[in-house]
Amino acid sequence: MDDADEVFELQRPRLTALAYRMLGSRQDAEDLVQDAYFRWARAVDVANPEAWLTKVVSNLCLNELGSARVRREAYTGPWLPEPVFTDDDPVELRDTVSYALLTLMERLTSAERAVFVLKEAFGYSHQEIAGFLDLTDANARQLHSRARRRLGDRARFTPSAEEQQRLVERFLEAALEGNMAGLTSFFAADVTAWADGGGRVRAALRPITGREKVLRYLRGILRRLEGAEFVFTGLNGEFALAALRDGELFTVTVVEFGAEGITGLWTVMNPEKLRLLGRRLSHS
Known part of the structure; x- marks a missing residue:
């Protein structure tokens, strides 16, 4: 490896983290960083x-976000980010990769999103x-201010990792x-459940909100999980539950906690979004 390659490889993890926060897709982020x-x-x-x-990476992301927005407008059902491991991320970066924030950032223009990520996640000056x-x-400054205003109050209640695991284990046992x-x-x-099947797997086409409605939704999901093997893992700065059948990952649910209990269930079933994670999970 020559000096130029060594310099780039030192930057690659940071650039991939930046591109993922801009795009919400690990695969697209890695492809874009390779282009860089x-x-x-x-x-x-x-x-x-x-x-x-x-x-270079910021501007490649801006170009990609324009076409990505068009694809997401035609997406079947809710579009959710590709789930990723964040165990190696610094603690201060994990809040900027949560499902709640990444989906909220879909409200922003491409320029607002770029400025927000560069400022909030990576600490660059205006x-x-x-x-x-x-x-x-x-x-x-104007774009950053507008982005913060459009995203609103993002204060979160986050139990310790041990408490999250205990709660999710008890939740799974009851389920x-x-x-x-x-x-x-x-x-x-006000718990809300989102499901991303991408038109490839049957899933709810709209977010489901409220205890009773989410419970009815879960009854249907549980029937599809019969015989599955469950793995607890950390994804997107949250505790998550991965379901495998015959060693193949087929669904991931990221759980978000609030002061009053579980506030969000983010379930990804689109096999395209699980392919990369499935390979990494099988090797971990």
Whole structure:
């Protein structure tokens, strides 16, 4: 490995994390970062590799977000991000990769999303962001302010990892026993369940909100999980439950907690979004 390749490989994890937060797709993020590598290999006399690569990846993401938005508007049912492991992420970065935030960021324009991610997740100054995105400093500040306003209050109640595992284990036990009354106690009043089948797997076409409706929805899901093997894991900064059949991953549910109990269930069943995670899960 020559010096240029070594410099890039040191930057690759950060660039992939940046691209994933912009796009919500690990596969697309990795492909885009590889595109950035090809550009890096042709570059000469780069004084600041981190800044140069951040600018390239940010602008590649902006280009991709435009076409991604068109695809998501035609998507069958709710679009959810591709689930990813975050155990290796610094703790301070995990909140910026939660399902709740990534789906909220779909409300933002491409420029708002780029500025928000660069500022909130990676701590770049407005002046640096302006340089990356070819904006004025005032434009960068305005876009950041607008993004924060559109996303609203993001304060979260987060139990410890041990408490999350204990709660999810108890939740799964009640679910497998068919103890619907017991399940009720785990849910906040405004709990919402999302399911992403992408038109490839049968799934709810709209978010389901409220304890009773979510419980009825779970009854149907549980019938499909009969005979599955369950694995507890950390995904997107949250505790998650992966279901496998014959060693193949076929569904992942990320659980979000609030002060009153479980507030969100994010279930990904689209096999395209589980392919990469399934390979990594089988090797872990």
